Amino acid sequence: MNKYSSVSILEVPLDFNSSHIRGPALAPPIIRRVLMNGSANTTSESGIDVAKDERVKDAGVVSWETEAQAFVNIEQKCTELAEQGSKILTLGGDHSITYPIVKALAKKHQGLTILHFDAHPDLYDNQDGNKHGHGCPFARIMEGKYAARLVQLGIRTLNRHQAEQAEQFGVEVHEMKNWSVDTPLNLTGPLYISFDLDGLDPAFAPGVSHFEPGGLSVREVLQVLKKIDLPVVGADIVEYNPKTDINEMTAMVCAKIYKELAAMLLKDLN
Numbered sequence: 357m358n359k360y361s362s363v364s365i366l367e368v369p370l371d372f373n374s375s376h377i378r379g380p381a382l383a384p385p386i387i388r389r390v391l392m393n394g395s396a397n398t399t400s401e402s403g404i405d406v407a408k409d410e411r412v413k414d415a416g417v418v419s420w421e422t423e424a425q426a427f428v429n430i431e432q433k434c435t436e437l438a439e440q441g442s443k444i445l446t447l448g449g450d451h452s453i454t455y456p457i458v459k460a461l462a463k464k465h466q467g468l469t470i471l472h473f474d475a476h477p478d479l480y481d482n483q484d485g486n487k488h489g490h491g492c493p494f495a496r497i498m499e500g501k502y503a504a505r506l507v508q509l510g511i512r513t514l515n516r517h518q519a520e521q522a523e524q525f526g527v528e529v530h531e532m533k534n535w536s537v538d539t540p541l542n543l544t545g546p547l548y549i550s551f552d553l554d555g556l557d558p559a560f561a562p563g564v565s566h567f568e569p570g571g572l573s574v575r576e577v578l579q580v581l582k583k584i585d586l587p588v589v590g591a592d593i594v595e596y597n598p599k600t601d602i603n604e605m606t607a608m609v610c611a612k613i614y615k616e617l618a619a620m621l622l623k624d625l626n
């Protein structure tokens with residue numbers, strides 16, 4: 357049995373693996389500020405006040421001296437937290453950070469399923485030679501067998517290379533063009549949820565680095581999350597870019613997703 361007694365909120369200000377524009381390193385304090393700015397309350401739709409729940413812990417910020425050290429430190433911090441019996445919810449970062457996080461959690465959990473919200477499959481073998489580009493994390497995760505299943509939602513940019521990668525790794529890609537909120541996902545636990553803001557339609561979340569029209573609504577995401585009745589052991593909220601946001605409306609979407617994910621993580625603590 358894997359016992360957990362708390363949920364750690366961990367800030368990961370990393371965006372040097374972004375292929376287009378930077379910005380997600382600035383995200384964590386903004387998400388935290390808007391969550392608490394008084395414009396909305398801090399209770400999830402499932403009825404848990406995530407700001408008042410003392411089982412939610414502040415794990416601070418992951419830091420590093422050199423870029424080469426960053427993934428090592430992220431993995432080490434997540435490994436420590438998991439060993440201490442804390443689930444992890446990370447804030448900020450480009451999507452490359454999901455690799456060291458999942459690698460850490462895989463030490464504790466065999467057979468993880470990843471539910472991955474994104475416009476992009478992020479299965480590139482490399483990006484301009486960078487094996488850890490923000491379009492590559494799920495190639496690294498599946499190659500390393502750090503997850504048993506990868507279930508992707510919101511996808512609308514599947515090119516030939518990534519379709520081949522998806523087939524090779526057995527990725528369950530639910531392309532936006534064929535998906536509805538009633539599409540069965542047959543999820544199995546333990547579950548890790550990776551939430552890239554650009555899985556949403558840019559109309560709902562303009563504060564991203566790669567605008568891809570035709571995406572999910574916030575409500576569709578909430579409906580998918582509401583149906584999940586499995587142990588969730590970790591989650592990330594990545595690719596929020598404050599530099600392209602409008603009136604912090606995307607920051608508020610991050611805060612909304614934060615509340616729901618934190619509530620899900622709290623659900624089956626011992």
Ligand SMILES: [Mn+2]
Nearest residue numbers: 475476552554
């Ligand atoms: Mn993306």
